[in-house]
Amino acid sequence: MAIHIIEEADRCLNCKRPLCQLRGCPVATHIPEVISLFKERRLEEAGALLFGNNPMSAVCAIVCNHSKQCEGACVRGCKGTPVHFSSIESYISGTYLDRMVVKRPEPNGRRVAVVGSGPAGITVALRLAQRGCAVTIFEQRTEIGGVLEYGIPDFRLPRQLVQKYRSILCALGVRVRPSTTIGGALRLDDLLADGYDSIFVGTGTWRAKKLGIPGESRGNVIYGIDYLVNPQSFAVGERVAVIGVGNVAMDVARSAIREGACEVTLYARSRHVSASSDEIEYAELDGAQIVYGKAIEAIDENGPVFKTAIFGEEGKVTGYEDALDHVAADTVVIAASQAPKDKLVLTTSGLEPNERGLLVVDDAYQTTVPGIFAAGDVVTGAKTVVHAVAGAKEAADAMLAYMGLAVNEDAAAEERTTGEKVTAR
Template identity: 55%
Template sequence: MAVHVINEARRCLQCKKPLCRLKGCPAQTNIPEMIRLFLEGNINDAGAMLFANNPMSVVCSLVCDHEAQCEGHCIQGRKGAPVQISSIEHYISDTYLDKVIMEHEPAKGQHVAIIGSGPAGITVAVKLAQRGYDITMFEKMDKLGGMMRYGIPDFRLPKTILDRYQVKLQELGIHIRPNTGIGTALTLDTLFRDGYAAVFIGSGVWRPRLLGVRGESLGNCHFAVDYLQNPDVYQLGDSVAVIGSGNSAMDVARTAIRKGSRYVTIYARHHEVSASRREFEYAQADGVEFEYNKAVDSITPQGPMLRERHFDEEGHLLSEDEPQLFHADSTIIAVSQQPKDKIVRTTTGLVTNEKGLVEVDERGATTREGVFSGGDVVLGPWNVVQAVKDAKKVADAMDEYLTRKREAASSSQPE
């Protein structure tokens, strides 16, 4: 692998205006500099730069939609194959993760609560802990990682990477409370009562979005977000119908095949899938079948009832046929997620929009004093790198807020 990565790095043109970074990377990773340092033998410097810019670099190198982002904007791709930036980034960041020394500024004496340990929560926790804040992370599940651990299959993101992250967070002095949801026994009011100066909500989107059709509660019907958390406890049978065509649907279908289902079909509403090209091609390679232009009428014990959809040349829906049964032992619905509302229901002053997403200003401040939010619970289900981009901005805003609060408290003290 090392020879392949080195050869790929040598193909980088070191563009003066690197579109891979400027247009392709939401986190603005300095890709030419990363490659230059790597080729000069300074892999640790390259890794340090990656981690400082994006603490989730090793994860992003595996799960980002590289064809639409960095690699999709590589100049080399105009006449041939783009530089495999993701492979280079993964080699560097994976090598560096265990070496990074988690240093921090002197303690500032302010406590910050992080709700959720997904990419947004980890990014904010690292950024603020490095600046000297005392961080406690609350995770409702038993292990760290949020949707990265419980929503992305092992064959795309090995869970050992997240275990290594936990070690680094603890080295930085971050306290982690597993199996502790906020909005049940503990609430935001409890956190402020106990002296937290600020709270970040990065609780993600864990509630499956319903189709709103008859049969979604049947015993042979499941939701993608539930299935991917622990697929080993499901007995899907030989044939599986997957409703939806995004990356989550691809993950479900490929997982079902790995767990023994022989005939797995994805049903898309339009004439193409919404997943990334790479994930679609991997699903095809794994043996997943695809049916297009299908609308769900209902779910039955024998499988979904689907309507054939007809479109004009401009893509406008013209008509739908009468529903027909598509036989399947199990049906899995993979049409997005939305936030749970436990935190909102147990908190005063926190406003959400019609989709249940937390409302924030341009810097991540919610409608309640001292509470910030970011990632999927604000943006909706998106991807790791977008959550990181959002979280970096919020971490800076929280630092400014906490600094003002600290200076105000200091100026009010009698001399």
């Protein structure tokens, strides 16, 4: 590992206009600067720079779609192999989290509620706690992390990494209320009434979207987002049909194989696959197959029923064959799309969603209720961890401004939290 990442760092051209940062990264990670610090063996400073810009850097280094982001924009990739910054970032960020010593800042008298503890919620909680806000996280499940804990399999993202973030949050004085659903016994109005100066909503998209086909309620059908919460609790059998070809579908397929399925097939309506190329390759290496041109029509007791697409010269679907294709499968997993749950909207006066059920926010990420902000998948729809972080950073700054606190640069907040230099234990 050490030899590999040093060689990769040496390949960086330190471009004057780094497209990897400016065009490739949704949070504009300071890639050339981080690599330069790493090459100078200034590991703590490189880690602090990454963490200050993106607290989820250690996670993003593992789960980001690098081939379409930083590495896809690397100029070395135009004529050869791009610099694999993901490996460098993973080493630096992981080491930094292991060594950092957190200093709790002086309280500023502001109280903040964070509803949901996924990537967006953790980012907002960290940034506001760094500024001295008293932060309370409300999480409906038993563990924090949201999609990091319950949506990404542990063979892709180690659970110990999520627990490190909880340790950092606790060291900053953040309180966590697990197994607490806002929109049930407690509502957003209750939080405002109890004196929280602002509220952040980062509840994600945990409601599977129905396909609206016959047989969707059968006992041999599972929604992908539900399956990934705890794959061990489902008996999927030997043959599994996965409807969808996004990243969730790939995670479902790989998890099913690990749970004993012998034949796992993913079905795509066209020849377009929305999952990242890396995840497709991993799924196929694990033994999953992808079948294109299959539009789901129904699900019966024996498995899915498809219309088979007819493709034109340009690879587009021009029609469908008359005969239906009945596929035998023990379990059908629908991993097509997902949306936010509507508890908050139904229990909060004035909180408006759009036609997709996503929360409506203004340019400052404030919802239609003053003092309540939102970012991440509950605003944008299901996207990546790094996109959630990008929105959460802006929302956190907007919340500081709303509470009458000056918005400082990342470096200043990082210095207050960890001291001038991060020291090893």
